[in-house]
Structures are given as C-alpha cells and as structure tokens.
Amino acid sequence: MTGPSIDTTHIPEGLRPLMQAIARGGAALSGVIRRGDRSMGAEVGTNSDGDGQKRLDLYADALFLDALKGAGLRWFASEERDQPIAMQPGGEFALAIDPLDGSSNIDTNVSIGTIFAIYPAADEAGASFLRPARDMIAGGYIIYGPRCCLLVSFGDGTQFYTLNPDTGGFDLTDARVEMPDCSFEFAINASNYRHWPRPVRAYIDDCLAGAEGPRAKNFNMRWIASLVAEAHRILIRGGIFLYPADGRDGYQNGRLRMLYECAPIAMLIEQAGGRATDGALPILDGRIDSLHGRTPFVFGSAEKVDRVAAYHDLPEAEVSALFGNRGLFRA
Template structure:
C-alpha cells in the first residue's frame, strides 16, 4: 500500500503542495490522538467561550484548532489561515504561497457521545504580491481551491483528498502513516438514501418539503422506490458515506434564522466538500447554483448545501426550478 506523500509525488503533485498536505496530516494525527484520550484526559465537554458564530466551543474544538494553527504557522509555505474557531484570519509568512481554511472539528455535538467527527480543510493559493495582511486574499471562489479534503475520525481515521485530479482515500495505520486504501473514488449516480435533519421540516421552503415528502411516499409515490434515511449530525461522516456508497446530503436554508443562507459555512465546509463531491462525479449545489461558483464576501459566510449522487441531486434541483 502506498504512502500518502509517495502517492502524491508519483502523480506529479506540486512538491510544495505535498509538503503542506503532510503538515496538515501531522496536525490531524495529533487531533486523532487527543480524541482517542477523550474522557481519560478530561477534555470532553464545553468551555465557557463561544466562537464568532455564537456557538459554545467544546474543549476539543479549541484543542484541535490550536494544534492546526501551531503546526501550520510553523510551515513557511503558509501565508495565512482561517478557521471556524478564529474570529479573524491569522497570518503567517508574508512570502508564504498558500492559504488554508479549516473546520478543526466538524460535528462537535457528537464529541461527548463518542460518535464520528472530523477535520475539514481547503487550500488556496495566496494572490501574488499579497504582502499586506488583508482578509480579502481569502475571498476566492471554491473553484480556485488547489486541494481540499477531510480526515474522518471514526472506527479508523480516513483522509479523503482531492488535488483537482479525482478523489483518493488514505487510512491512518498504526505506524502513523496514511496509506492509500481507495483510489479514484466515484459516487454512484443513483441512490435510495437521503440525509437531512427532518426536525426542521416545517421551516423549509415548500420546494424542499415537496421533494422530501415525495421521497417518503416510497414505491407508491412519484419517485417509485423506497428510500432509507440517515442523519449523523456530522457533515464529515455524511459526506464520507456519500462518497463511499452514494446518497444525497442536504442542509438547506430554513426560516429559523431567515437572514442566514444556511447553517453550514462556505469557506471551510461547503467549498472543500463540494470540490471532493464534484471530483468524484457528484453534484454540489445551494439548490439554485453551484456552490463552487459563489464569490465569498465573508470568511464565515453561510451556505445552503445539497450534494451527492448526480441523478438524485438533479431531481432535487428540478423541485427548485421554475421551469
């Protein structure tokens, strides 16, 4: 089985990008260790702090963020980073080549019940000559990502990675190495599995309600087949299932906080996951446009997300179309 860095080098990946991905994996291995210790180390539960989005931070949110921040800022390739758990971007080497955005621990509500969580990351090139520490350098559409991925901390720790040439998966071995375990992942085009937080049904747009109601009608309804439903409340785990066996995952706009476009964050959840999904042959949309085409205007911008198996997402988009 091939080592992550060897695999990337054999596939002509830019050597500085390989180095940055290796750096990210040093941090993710440390986070995996911290998660394993959990209750033993007294690091479950919440802090007394909230992040910029007003969400209470878990101790492990803060620990994971600090690990990533320290390891990344030690690498001179890093021009700057932006995180769910940092109010503002943090700048590194003024001559650094890359910008990294990340959700240090996705699915935090699952930490205390010992269910899968993950780290999501997105890598952009810093614009040439961007020597002033200015947040604007981060505000690039998702299509400009040079790489993205996540590490799922589940029964095993798995990296799903794209550098824009398909999606590959690497499993963390006891030796501390990430080894190639799935090459050129392709999402099945059809599915009978959907993931949505059904408790928000009454807050959705009519088009989303109509779509899900038709799924629930099963073989007797307009879709003509029986669907199964999953909701892990951890986007990393949902996307991993979609990449592995197909499905549709959506966290749509809802009227609980109507001014927000959605719950999930564009720059460190929506964009990196959308690049993985598209690179694996799926679709990722707000229900009205491709997520990767959105021009961000804020580092913590929210977005409505619907992604997964091509035919299923296309059907959902039809429900949202005036045509």
Template sequence: MTQPLHHWLAAAVANDGVDLKLSGVLETIAAACAELAGVLRLAPIAGQTGLAGHTNVQGEAQKELDVISNDIFIKHLRKNADISILVSEELDEALHLENHGAFAVACDPLDGSSNLDVNVTVGSIFSILAVDPGSPDLLQPGTKQLAAGYAAYGPSTSLVLTFGTAVVCFTLDENGQFVLSQDNITVPAASGEFAINTARERFWDEATKAYVSQNVAGETGPAGKRYNMRWIGSMVADIHRILMRGGIFLYPLDSETTDKGGRLRLLYEANPMALIMEAAGGGATTGHGRILEVQPKAIHQRIPVIVGSKDEVERVNALYSHQG
C-alpha cells in the same frame, strides 16, 4: 505494498504536475490530523469532551476539543513556511502566520464536536487556496481551490483528498502514517438514502418539502423506489458515507436561517465538500446554483448546502426550478 501518503504525493508531483509546495501543505495538514486522531482517541479518559466555557465567532458553544484541535492546526501550519494564512471556524479573523508563503488554508478543525460525548464520528475539513501574502485575497470562489479534503475520526481514521480531478482515501495505520486505502473514488449516481434533519421540517421551503415527501412515498412516489433516511449530525460522517455508497446531504436555506444566508460555512465546509463530491462524479448545489461558483463575501459566510449522488442532486435542482 500499501502506499504511504508521502509516496503518493511524490508521484503526483512527478507524474501529474502537482506543485511540490502544495504537496508539502497537504503533508502538514495530514500531520495535524494524525496528531488530532491520537488526542481524540484518549479524550474521554482525559476528560476533554466537555464544554470549554466560551463561544466561537459563530456564536456556538465551544467544546474543549474545539480549542485543542484549533491549536493543533495552528501549531503544524506555523511550521510550514509555504503557508501564510489560516482561516478557521474557531477564529474571529484570519490568522496571518509568521510565514510568507503562497498558500492559505481554510478549515473547520473539528466538525461535529457536539457528538464527542457519545463517541460518534467527527472530522476535520480543509481547503487550500493560492494567495499573495502581501495582498491576500481569501474571498475566492470554490473553483479556485487548489486542493481540499477532510479527515474522518471513526473506528479508523480516514483522510480524503482531492486536487479537483479525482478523489482518494488514506487510512491512518498503527505507525501513525496515512496509507492509501481507496483510489479513484466514484460516488454512485443513484441512491436510496438521504440525509436531512427532519426536526426542521416546519422551516423548510417548498422544494425541500417536496423532495422529502417524494422519498418518504417510496415505491408509490415519483422516484419509484424505497428510500432510507440517515442523519448523523456530523457533516464529515454524513458526507463520508455518501461518498462511499451514495446518497444526498441537505442543509437547505430555510425560514429560520434566511437572515444568516444558511447554516454551513462556504469557505471551509461547503466549498471543500463540493469540490470532493464533484470530483467523485456527484453534484453540489445551493438549490439555486453551483456551490463552487458562489462568490464569497466574508470568510465566515454561510450558504445552503445540497451535495451527493448526481441523480438525487438533479432531482432537487428540478424542484427548485419549478419553485421559481
């Protein structure tokens, strides 16, 4: 019989020493993702794929569903007394809930929302941290994450989770329950696919230019094999593909994003994806160091993100080392 999420979490508590309250936090997040999956499924009929008419703290135009998804997460997290703080891409400041629990959730409630009007896979990304509700420290490096994951809303809804040692995937069934569909996921060490926005080539640093050039050279290049480029423009969709069949995702620091520190956010995009990828046997780097060891300076801090198959990440790291 297919194992429901709550049974899997109960086993993790009983057999692997997972904190019971932490498992409850994950069930709360899963419930939010399940509700959001239903909203997204009917959004085109409800006319909810357009702009909301304002911007978030990142200066990005919000879709109506960005706001709805954020509200769904807030609604569910408020119900769990063990969650005291929410950091969201859609909120200027950390939201202190009425609870006094020992956990904080950092999330991007709806990653890839610019793709909603063309029915491309979008997702939710989340990270869970331990905090003292009386004096919370949200600026913790990724190594301190207790758990992380994402939901991918595509032809089916997938929920990927890790406690930092293994990666599992659940699928939303017809009854609205997440059931285990893949256990102990391992990302292939080698791959012939890479994901990068080539429209930004004019801004790239030399290491990125060299890596892409080598791949485009195919069998005649240093890697000695043919590559295909994949770029969806939804981080969750690109990472999910890489997790399942290998590859590398690159959003490096470039001349246009230098002043901001990068494009993607450390706490609720880079860190959770890095924890997942490393737990699956892959790699995660900024080009100058391990993502999970970066000390955050602000809740919406941006950094370069390069994650994926171990061999590919090592190639990129080597090119950055030569660049100096």
C-alpha cells in the same frame, strides 16, 4: 511536529510539505480523540458567530495552527477565529479550516472530522479567501471514525488515505474515488421540516411517499449531524445530503459555512463524479464574500442533486400539490 505523515506519490510536489503537516496534525488529533478525555466535550465559550465552542474545538484549532507552522502557509483562517492569522510572509498558500466538525458528537463517540481548503495566497488575507470557490487548489477532510481516513482533491480526482496505526502515517487506499450511486438514502435534519422552503419539503415528501409515491421507490434516511461523516458515507455509497436555508432566525442561508465546510466538500464530491449545489447553483461557482458566511448545501449523486434543483424550478402549483398529484415527477 515530526514523524511519519502521508504517502506523497499522488500529491503535487509543491503541496507535499503542507499535506504532510496536515496529515501529522490529523494523526495527532486522532490520538487525542481515541484517548477519550471526557473534559474535551465541555462547552468552554462561543465563537464570533455565536456558536458554542467545546474544549476539543479549541484544542484542534491550536493543534493545527501549531502543526502547520513552517509548511508554506501565509494565511490561516479557522471556524474558531474571528480573523485570519498571518503565518510565513513568503508563504504560497492560504488555508481555511474547520478544525473539528460535528462537535455535537464529541461526547457520544460518533464520527467527527476536520475539513480544510487551500487557496493560493494573496498579499491580503481578504483577497486570499474571499474569492470564487473554484480558485481552491485543494479541498479535503479527515474523518475520526472507527478508521481515521483522509480524503483530498487537488482538482484531478479525489484521493483516499487511511491512517495506519502501526506506522502513524496515512497510506494510500484509493488514488481516484468514484462515487457509486447504489443508494436511495437521503440525509437531512427532519426536525426542521416545518421551517423548510416548499421545494425542499416537496422533494422530501416525495422520498417519504416511497414505492406508492411519484418516485416509485422506497428511500432510507440517515442523519449523523457530522458533515464529514455524511460526506464520507455518500462518497462511499452514494445518496444525497441537504442542509437547506430555513425559516428560523439566522438560518436564511442554512447552517453550514461556505469557506471551510461546503466549498472543500463540494470539490471532493465533484471530483468523485457527484454534484454539489446551494439547491440550484453549483457551490463551486459561488463567490465567498465573508469569512464565516453560510450557504444552503445539497450534495451527493448527480441525478439526485439535479432533481432537487428541478424542484426549485417547478411551478408553484406543482410544488404545493400533494405528492400523488405532482405529475411532473412520476418516477
């Protein structure tokens, strides 16, 4: 793939070819999404984890695999593939990707995205990916919304780029995003309330109790069902996102994947001044032990994420108390 890509002024030199390839892939995918071929939302298979795959999931996976050829990658791991793929033998980097995040929104023209994490390559694919999340060299996402934007962190702040429709390249919008916290919004799939662990129920109960409850504040709720879109909103105006473990079969570690969903989003959020945990411990302190492994995920404004962790430390009597009696958490 050739053509315009991304303003490289703030991108570390060694990562420029790879970031240019990712940007070209993202711009190309954005064009396909904009054209709106309705067959892209069709269910065409299932991945190794049993998740349904839409035509656009597989199209995006193939598109990025092709776009990243010759960009210094040794290993390519994708949500849509059972095993990593070997790329250039001398490549310096290993890239894990969720090529199309938020697939349930394809048909409805709601924002969807791509998430990626870049690690230093080891001789084996396993050693490249199954390592502490803090080894990540870069984490980022592309959001295909009313505007197409690319956010990336190389470990020194979070950078924000916007696709320029006139040039087809990504222009720098903000070299260092700082997440404000002007929002009392939480994002969680509330239909799973009955399956949540008690500390999560207690936290949400207290938000729902509003001005009359222990938080003494009215909260607002959002659930887009596209992790990238929730992350983008929270980076722009603050708030909190939770996808906890729950009692449903197969949800003992929640729904979201550590390698190519939670770890890169956690890096972007931390680097913008926020916090990202599994409910208690920082995601980036976690160690990935299987390619498609899941983790409970809580991220957003530091104070809100810390408060969720504190609910996990509450004595059982406090967690079970009706919100009005949860004395420790009066605003």
